[in-house]
Amino acid sequence: MKDFATKAKGAAIDIKGVSKHYGRFKALDDVDLQIQPGEFMSFLGPSGSGKTTTLNLIAGFTDLTRGEIRLDERSIGNTPAHKRNIGVVFQHYALFPHMTVAKNVAYPLQQRRVPKPAREAAVRETLAKVQLQDFAHRYPSELSGGQQQRVALARAMVFDPSVLLMDEPLGALDKKLREFLQLEIKRIHRELGSTFVYVTHDQEEALVLSDRIAVFNKGKIEQVGTGMELYTKPRTLFVGQFIGESSVLRGAHVEDGGAAVFTINGTPVRAARPAAGEGAHVILLRPETVSVHGAASDAPEGANRLTGTVTEALYLGSGVKYEVTIPGGTVISARMANAERLLTIGEEATVAWQPQDSILLADDGSAAQM
Amino acid sequence: MSNSNTKPDGAARLGWAGVRRHPLLLVLPALVLLILIMAVPLITIIARSFIDPVPGLGNYSWFFSHKLNLIVLWRTFVISFWVTISCVLVAYPYAFAMSVAGPRLRLILVLCVLVPFWVSGVVRTLAWVIILQDTGVINQFVIWLGFDKLSLIRTQLGVTIGMTQVLLPFMVMPLFAVMRGIDLRLIEAAKSLGSHPVKAFFQVYLPLSLPGVFAGATIVFILALGFYITPLLLGGPSSTMLSTLVQQQVMSLLNWGRGGAMGVILLVATFGFLALASPFMRRKYDISGGSK
Numbered sequence: 001m002k003d004f005a006t007k008a009k010g011a012a013i014d015i016k017g018v019s020k021h022y023g024r025f026k027a028l029d030d031v032d033l034q035i036q037p038g039e040f041m042s043f044l045g046p047s048g049s050g051k052t053t054t055l056n057l058i059a060g061f062t063d064l065t066r067g068e069i070r071l072d073e074r075s076i077g078n079t080p081a082h083k084r085n086i087g088v089v090f091q092h093y094a095l096f097p098h099m100t101v102a103k104n105v106a107y108p109l110q111q112r113r114v115p116k117p118a119r120e121a122a123v124r125e126t127l128a129k130v131q132l133q134d135f136a137h138r139y140p141s142e143l144s145g146g147q148q149q150r151v152a153l154a155r156a157m158v159f160d161p162s163v164l165l166m167d168e169p170l171g172a173l174d175k176k177l178r179e180f181l182q183l184e185i186k187r188i189h190r191e192l193g194s195t196f197v198y199v200t201h202d203q204e205e206a207l208v209l210s211d212r213i214a215v216f217n218k219g220k221i222e223q224v225g226t227g228m229e230l231y232t233k234p235r236t237l238f239v240g241q242f243i244g245e246s247s248v249l250r251g252a253h254v255e256d257g258g259a260a261v262f263t264i265n266g267t268p269v270r271a272a273r274p275a276a277g278e279g280a281h282v283i284l285l286r287p288e289t290v291s292v293h294g295a296a297s298d299a300p301e302g303a304n305r306l307t308g309t310v311t312e313a314l315y316l317g318s319g320v321k322y323e324v325t326i327p328g329g330t331v332i333s334a335r336m337a338n339a340e341r342l343l344t345i346g347e348e349a350t351v352a353w354q355p356q357d358s359i360l361l362a363d364d365g366s367a368a369q370m
Numbered sequence: 371m372s373n374s375n376t377k378p379d380g381a382a383r384l385g386w387a388g389v390r391r392h393p394l395l396l397v398l399p400a401l402v403l404l405i406l407i408m409a410v411p412l413i414t415i416i417a418r419s420f421i422d423p424v425p426g427l428g429n430y431s432w433f434f435s436h437k438l439n440l441i442v443l444w445r446t447f448v449i450s451f452w453v454t455i456s457c458v459l460v461a462y463p464y465a466f467a468m469s470v471a472g473p474r475l476r477l478i479l480v481l482c483v484l485v486p487f488w489v490s491g492v493v494r495t496l497a498w499v500i501i502l503q504d505t506g507v508i509n510q511f512v513i514w515l516g517f518d519k520l521s522l523i524r525t526q527l528g529v530t531i532g533m534t535q536v537l538l539p540f541m542v543m544p545l546f547a548v549m550r551g552i553d554l555r556l557i558e559a560a561k562s563l564g565s566h567p568v569k570a571f572f573q574v575y576l577p578l579s580l581p582g583v584f585a586g587a588t589i590v591f592i593l594a595l596g597f598y599i600t601p602l603l604l605g606g607p608s609s610t611m612l613s614t615l616v617q618q619q620v621m622s623l624l625n626w627g628r629g630g631a632m633g634v635i636l637l638v639a640t641f642g643f644l645a646l647a648s649p650f651m652r653r654k655y656d657i658s659g660g661s662k
Contacts, residue, residue, distance in 0.1 A: 061558050081561040082570075094559035097655050098577045107573075108563035139655040155563065 010038030010195035011162035018067030029219040042206040045216030087156030089166040095140040102136035108159040249283040271358035280363040289357035290334035299352035422627030429631035450594035457541040465545035498532040524606030541586035548582030
């Protein structure tokens with residue numbers, strides 16, 4: 001019974017050449033990003049990478065230094081925050097401590113002069129959506145962290161905003177509650193149809209929730225894509241390492257007719273894909289593409305092979321996880337579905353992977369800090 | 371207590387074991403001191419107001435039958451009220467600036483409040499005499515502008531200005547303490563929910579800061595009721611406050627009973643005021659509630 005507004009439809013967000021400088025510090029440097037209507041977009045990156053700055057710019061809490069942000073083709077650079085009709089869920093919830101849960105959720109409707117009966121109906125309906133209908137008359141301080149978070153969510157969506165921004169909303173909660181609320185947020189996104197922008201530094205959370213992920217690093221967007229694209233086809237070493245587990249191999253390399261050949265510890269290692277970009281390159285390996293064998297003869301045909309010492313061997317039930325250290329100190333992680341026998345730490349072993357699983361990337365030096 | 375190890379003799383009860391069992395014993399010395407320096411004089415004042423010079427309610431009937439006394443009592447409350455209001459109006463933006471300022475600016479702002487506070491009240495009041503007098507800085511400026519000179523000294527306005535300045539720290543400090551605990555993201559949250567910044571202030575920030583306002587206002591009001599030096603130096607006959615009357619009765623006329631009665635009346639009136647104010651000071655919520 002929300003007759004005060006038509007059912008929310010997600011708005012498109014168009015970020016064009018946006019910069020935000022604090023003095024000489026470039027918090028955000030010439031960023032472009034198109035977010036589709038109704039999309040769930042995550043901003044992923046380490047702290048200080050510019051993801052929260054971008055969120056604050058969309059919300060209108062800070063002013064642009066340069067560039068333009070459009071909401072459904074309408075430039076919002078000069079629209080004050082309270083007229084943008086964008087819902088925001090804050091990291092520490094920012095619930096009004098002097099108002100009950102019901103009053104907190106009713107607040108945005110009051111600002112829009114929604115008549116009392118419609119307001120109360122909308123508050124009830126929204127609290128039911130986040131399963132807090134029995135807590136309407138409590139004060140925020142009487143609720144647990146997870147409950148406060150759901151009140152913040154209810155408050156941000158009760159006025160059917162076309163865009164919902166969330167700034168690490170689950171950051172302060174424990175893992176189990178976080179996983180439960182991730183599913184809740186995903187369900188609410190499907191029900192509302194609004195555009196969601198979700199800031200997080202947790203790559204797993206971003207993978208679970210998002211249609212697409214924008215990976216931020218040092219005030220720039222490194223890559224935008226679906227979780228699968230970012231995982232299997234990272235464009236930069238930073239993205240490859242930030243999303244999922246990985247091992248990085250460095251070595252002298254030559255081009256050999258559309259393929260790259262590395263020499264690591266005197267052994268040739270091939271990458272099927274041609275090298276992207278200029279300069280030095282590295283090979284990025286995903287652990288599930290790598291197998292570990294006690295005997296070199298067990299490795300599959302045509303695979304790249306390197307020998308080393310097992311430095312970690314974990315039995316996970318569903319599979320095994322190895323870390324093999326090759327001469328020179330590089331550690332290669334491997335995850336295998338099954339093994340006849342668990343190799344022991346200290347054992348000599350051969351790591352093997354197919355050339356097409358070598359992800360070839362320009363060396364941006366980010367491996368050193370990871 | 372049925373434990374056989376417990377020694378019921380007095381020595382053990384007052385020893386460390388006794389203190390551990392009754393931790394309130396630790397405040398006993400302070401309590402004795404407080405009774406000696408606070409309760410005994412207070413009881414003496416109350417008692418003498420009823421028995422000096424003769425037993426009975428004579429001192430009180432004298433007070434309430436003389437119109438001047440009632441006018442001064444009323445004026446004491448009116449001046450204290452205006453001092454409290456002016457303190458709130460000056461201290462609120464000041465404390466807000468303190469709560470949002472960076473560490474260096476905050477230190478400067480704190481010092482600006484506290485340094486005058488460390489200077490004797492008499493000295494500060496005398497400074498106000500120089501500023502407010504008919505040939506003082508303000509009047510020189512007003513005359514230079516071409517207006518008639520203002521009557522600032524020996525008026526209620528002058529008393530109010532001087533007392534506001536003297537009492538300001540008592541307003542700024544509790545306000546600052548409360549404001550520092552208010553999460554400014556709440557204002558941004560209110561804006562994102564469609565509230566104009568001015569409305570957001572009145573609906574979110576102001577209610578959260580009210581406990582500080584009430585705490586400061588109560589302290590200022592009660593201190594103002596008993597002010598002596600400032601109204602004496604800055605005021606005239608038309609701005610005498612109750613403490614001046616008490617001084618006259620006790621020091622000039624040696625009428626201890628009447629002075630005591632006036633003290634008791636002021637005390638009772640203060641309690642009455644506190645009783646009126648206390649419902650506003652209670653909070654149903656925890657200020658840090660939504661922003662742990």
